[in-house]
Amino acid sequence: MLDRLSAFIGDDNGPWRVTRIDALCGEPLPTVQRIAVVTGAKALAQQSWLLRGVTSNERYVGTEEKQKLLAVQEGLGRTQATMAALIPIRKSAAWWLLSQQERREILEERSHHIQIGMAYLPAIARRLFHCRDLGIPAANGEPFDFLTWFEFAPGDTPRFDDLLAELRGTLEWTFVERETEIRLVRIAD
Amino acid sequence: MLDRLSAFIGDDNGPWRVTRIDALCGEPLPTVQRIAVVTGAKALAQQSWLLRGVTSNERYVGTEEKQKLLAVQEGLGRTQATMAALIPIRKSAAWWLLSQQERREILEERSHHIQIGMAYLPAIARRLFHCRDLGIPAANGEPFDFLTWFEFAPGDTPRFDDLLAELRGTLEWTFVERETEIRLVRIAD
16 A cells, blocks of 8 residues: 555755645645655655645546546656646535535536546646545544646646636536645756 | 544454454454444554544445435444444455446446345445555555445344345456455443
């Protein structure tokens, strides 16, 4: 299980420099200068600025959608992708009380979340980390339900802005009760 | 998040006496005489015999199915329900690589998991705990994906046996790679 655990750690020597932190709704996060992303046992570190999540099975993507995503998406760590964003989100209790079918209908049939994300591939690479069910005792649970990490080339920044605006205009987003946007730039070696 | 965490603890003074432990597939669990079920901060205890999980949002149940379940099911802790079973299960990597849609199709459209369970309500009460994404550092992750706890009256034991036999004959069960069945009886006050 540890191999699926990642931590985003506020770290003075981290390779990603924070350029902006905006609380869109809910309590803001403390400011931080740099962030390091670590996985596995290193993600168990105790730090004052720390967000954790696990990669997990997909919750909404259908079979054809999954094949399309696999065909077109690219991984993290591309040389030209020196811009990043970390967007922690918590959804409301009302969202979690919906049935799987109702959540899928809102997420895709009515909000087109998967389809919107697909239109920005492969330029905007993303990885989703789940934290809602992550019971880390020292932290008394995690403050968000998901963390999404995005990477893209500087020239694709306007497209990334468009992607966020599209998603935030959807029905699905009315269930978001806490969201913070952190923009980062990779520090040259 | 702690309010959703439960632990099944091997405890010499626990209120549930273990009558049988059978490993159906995969590595067996150590034997244990009694089990206590605790929730919240108590579930963070370190014990040599310990299984943990969280109640979470539903993953497969549709809207109508959810309404039917809510209408007919009864809670845990009924006076007459002095028999219990704890069934920890781990599914294969192949299961978790399927899309949500493929998993739903196997679980319900082809294996009728929800429908089968519904036919035994309200006699067989159940609660599902998720552990696949539960990252408890000291335990280095949990050894199972789910824990299901069942409670029923002694006279309903043959019906419970039927329920297990039905589920274990399904396509869904070909994805189960570790399963242990623990039968318990509540110790009279």
